[in-house]
Amino acid sequence: MLMEQFNVRFYETDGLAHVSNTVVVGWFETGREPIFRMFTPELDLQNWPLILASYNVDFLSQIYYGKAVEIRTYVSRIGNSSFETLQEVWQDGIKCAAGKTTLVRFDYTLNKAVPIDDHVKEQLQEHMLDSDKA
Amino acid sequence: MLMEQFNVRFYETDGLAHVSNTVVVGWFETGREPIFRMFTPELDLQNWPLILASYNVDFLSQIYYGKAVEIRTYVSRIGNSSFETLQEVWQDGIKCAAGKTTLVRFDYTLNKAVPIDDHVKEQLQEHMLDSDKA
Amino acid sequence: MLMEQFNVRFYETDGLAHVSNTVVVGWFETGREPIFRMFTPELDLQNWPLILASYNVDFLSQIYYGKAVEIRTYVSRIGNSSFETLQEVWQDGIKCAAGKTTLVRFDYTLNKAVPIDDHVKEQLQEHMLDSDKA
Amino acid sequence: MLMEQFNVRFYETDGLAHVSNTVVVGWFETGREPIFRMFTPELDLQNWPLILASYNVDFLSQIYYGKAVEIRTYVSRIGNSSFETLQEVWQDGIKCAAGKTTLVRFDYTLNKAVPIDDHVKEQLQEHMLDSDKA
Secondary structure (H helix, E strand, C coil): CEEEEEECCHHHECCCCCECHHHHHHHHHHHCHHHHHHHCCCCCHHHCCEEEEEEEEEECCCCCCCCEEEEEEEEEEECCCEEEEEEEEEECCEEEEEEEEEEEEEECCCCEECCCCHHHHHHHHCCEHHHHHC | CEEEEEECCHHHECCCCCECHHHHHHHHHHHCHHHHHHHCCCCCHHHCCEEEEEEEEEECCCCCCCCEEEEEEEEEEECCCEEEEEEEEEECCEEEEEEEEEEEEEECCCCEECCCCHHHHHHHHCCEHHHHHC | CEEEEEECCHHHECCCCCECHHHHHHHHHHHCHHHHHHHCCCCCHHHCCEEEEEEEEEECCCCCCCCEEEEEEEEEEECCCEEEEEEEEEECCEEEEEEEEEEEEEECCCCEECCCCHHHHHHHHCCEHHHHHC | CEEEEEECCHHHECCCCCECHHHHHHHHHHHCHHHHHHHCCCCCHHHCCEEEEEEEEEECCCCCCCCEEEEEEEEEEECCCEEEEEEEEEECCEEEEEEEEEEEEEECCCCEECCCCHHHHHHHHCCEHHHHHC
């Protein structure tokens, strides 16, 4: 599991005095930064190696301003050229949101998916959901 | 079908020179505004009648700055206290993203789901996916 | 004067049930798009010709969800390599915010300011604050 | 001086592969959270005690993804019902942006400015620019 913790930002709330649902996908992206570094240690935007194919988020409990949130990130599937993350938002001991994201190893010059390198697969493997639970 | 059209905003792009995936759920929220008005014609934040339960988005083609996008919104399911929207982002004749969102008729004071009024169900029905396709 | 009109987006509100002050600089950027086109008609991100040097915003009246806003954009100063815009947010007949932004004609490859072309200066001139007021 | 440090988020970059200027006012808001707590220790959104009157930001050097940023916050003026902060963004030993924000002690029910409590003034005083430099 990868973990990232930060305070809710005031502007991330909305008129209902809770965190806007639109914010969570950005938090999840932020939680994936250690995974980005497996593919591009320098986080090189000029040769970015990934594209996002899909995401879903289930909202389980409202998230509020004034308390830190914790983003937990697992790898839930590793394929040939794509992989999936399972991520959760925790606040005050409560799992508030959970979602899966599918990312593809992508060559922006060729405009197509390419296989994930073996040494990257090994690093992803270390954060697999099952190996954490075991 | 409900339709909303606007220009991509410069700050909605990211370092890959395309629109950030994190932006699309906000666009979909914006596309649902006519649906919000079915539940609260005055868009009254003090008595907001809905909560978002989940969403998913499939990203089909990159979205770019400099051309307008069109958000198409259908109702894809109507339940007792919840309903689902199917929404699409179109740019330059291409369907770039599609996603479903589940919303719940919610009483923030009681902190629980309540049934959708019949007259609102009728309005939702007018935008059902099937009735559009028929 | 250049004008742009759109609805406030739900996620642009914050926990005080008004529009977050952090949103307005993005709206102003959006209002400057016709000015961007004077410098790069294709809005070419690969050869972007401008960099932002500074901005300020005065907040005069709260902005709310549920009503359209209008962004009014004037050119308030034209220099050799830089120029300034004066922009306003109007909602419901009230001027809610006003701000100035200084932009510089910039060569990202050379990493330095360069003079504004004369034909661009002429286009900027058409939107000068004084010529509008006259 | 108050200090806050965090990583640049991927979605905070724009199509020029640097951090969007529109992001910085949100970072500054986040850097002011310890000041918000002087006025409302519980960060109570239902009785929020402040409103933002104006801000300005000078952009001194481009900010990039992949390195942490540090937000430094000073109090630069204390008035009867308003005060001003001076804030800076530092990255990699470089001051990248600096800005001032004027905030007003505000009663949202009365819709008017009210005096800042003396015990809050004392707390603000501890972070005055001069006392830091001394």
